[in-house]
Amino acid sequence: MFSSRLPAALEPNDFTRILQAKKAAGAKILDLTQSNPTHAGFSYDFLQRDGICTRIRGRYEPSAQGMQSAREAIGRYYLENGHGRIAGDDLFLTASTSEAYSFLLKLLTEPGDEVLLPAPSYPLFDFLANLESVTPVRYALQLEESGHWRIDFKSLEMMISSLTRAIVVVSPNNPTGSYMTAEELSLLNQLCTTHEIALIVDEVFLDYIKSGSLKKTFSAISNNDALTFTLSGFSKILALPQAKLSWIHVGGPEPIKEGAKHRLEFIADTYLSVSSMIQQATAPLLGVQQDIQQQILARIEVNERALKSWTDLEHCPDTCHREGGWYAILELPGEITDEECCLELLEQHSLIVHPGFFYDFAENNRIVISLICPEKEFGQGLAILQGYLDSRSPK
Ligand SMILES: Cc1ncc(COP(=O)(O)O)c(C=O)c1O
Incomplete structure (x- = not known):
């Protein structure tokens, strides 16, 4: 009776079952993966400032692309952050x-088509691909000796088939924190042009470059080669x-860009899903982005420093190099696998960390934690993790 686009089994996995039982028993859970910023103790006083009002106007003026004033404010966000006009x-x-x-998978694919996604990511x-009846196919990111995660173009090219409709790049990537380089973008443009496929660049973490980094990051908004x-x-x-x-910004050569915009307009007009209230508040909200971003960057810096001094200790995991984003990847020492580590930490110590397999890491010895956890909980979580790793290390 139900669609095969949904997962065959929706029952909770072992991890969720243990967590539910713990919560039902009233256990205090420490969550080292907390990445919901509204649960992480930041100040949202900036929402009280003048001009950030959410009024419902008497007249509804539907607009498929969204209100012009909101789109212009987003244009200013890119300009003022040095990414161009x-x-x-x-x-x-x-x-x-x-x-x-x-929307993009509706625009670009037929049922059964393929979309290329990075692994880990x-x-x-x-789920997003399957719900559109599209097959997700993974290409590899490789950890180079320099400590940077880069696209493995051999793996990417091998995965392109006659069914491929788009390549997704996440910059900076979740959880590796790696930004797409100009050289990578140029190679992606060549591949997309040769195979007539689209490039989708997810930049939700773009502003969270590692503090003190001299790296010049860029947005794909000005890419018009594909x-x-x-x-x-x-x-x-x-x-x-x-x-x-x-939002989606559409770039590329004409006439394909105009063709895409026309069709996207049809899709967006069918749903009209964005509330007028948030569109009216878009410009004033973007005006105070620094307020929350500075709090988050400061939190990440403090937690990363704590992580660095901790990983220098005996039996502690190595961390992978991070260029940006909100996450840290830890390499477990010895023979401990990500799955057993996560289940044992939850079961024995009520501590949540994410196993690498959630993100499709090729290796089974990596776990992922959030760097925006409140500092105190972050420190407590690391202490528990250390106790666990000490207990697992050969005497
Ligand atoms: C790489 C990436 N893209 C998209 C999203 C989801 O963003 P949204 O809440 O706007 O759907 C996330 C959420 O963490 C993410 O990590």
């Missing part, structure tokens, strides 16, 4: 980045996932 007319507002993916992609869709939104830029405002 865009036309508000090339933007389409959506309720979330996930919805933006669903954001775990929701498989049909390019650049995604971002308020869930990370303003740490307001509840605001439900994201």
Whole structure:
């Protein structure tokens, strides 16, 4: 009776079952993966400032692409952050980045087509693809000796088939924190042009470059060499996932770009999913982005420093190099696997960390934690992790 686009089994896995039982028993859970900024003790006083009002106007003026004033404000965000000038007319507002993916997969694919996704990366992609009857195919990111995660172009080219419709790049990637380089973009443009496929660049973490980094990051908004869709939104830029405002910027050569915009307009007009209230608040909210971003960057810096002094200790994991984003990857010492580590930490110590397999790491000895956890909990979580690793290390 139900669609095969849904997972065959929706029952909770072992991890969720243990967590539910712990919560039901009233256990105090420490969550080292907390990445919901609204649960992480940041000050949202900036929402009280003048001009950030959410009024419902008496007259509803539906607009498929979204209100012009909101799109112009997003254009200013890119300009003021040094990423160049865009036309508000090339933007389409959506309720979330996930919805933006669903619009793009409707635009670009037939059922059974394929979309190329990085591995390791954001775990929701498989569901987003499957719900559009599209097959997710993974290409590899490789950890280079320099400590940087880079696209493995051999793996990427091998995965391109006659069914491939798009390549997704996440910059900076969740959880590796790696930014797309100009050289990578140039190779991606060549591949997309040769195979007539689109490039989708997810930049939700773009602003969270590692403090003190001299690296010059860039947005894909000015890429016109291949049909390019650049995604971002308020869930990370303003740490307001509840605001439900994201967008797609369309770039690329004509006439394919105009063809894409026409069709996207049809899709967006069918749903009209973005609330007028948030569109009216878009410009004033973007005006105070620094307020929350500075708090988050400061938190990440403090937690990363604590992590660095901790990983220098005996029996502690190595961390992978991070260029940006909100996450840290830990390499477990010895023979401990990510799965047993996560289950044992939860069962024995009520501590949550994410196993690498959530993100499709090739190796089974990596775990992922969030760097935006409140500092005190972060320190407590690391101490528990250390006790666990000590107990597992050969005497
Ligand atoms: C790489 C990436 N893209 C998209 C999203 C989801 O964004 P949204 O809340 O706008 O759907 C996330 C959420 O963490 C993410 O990590």
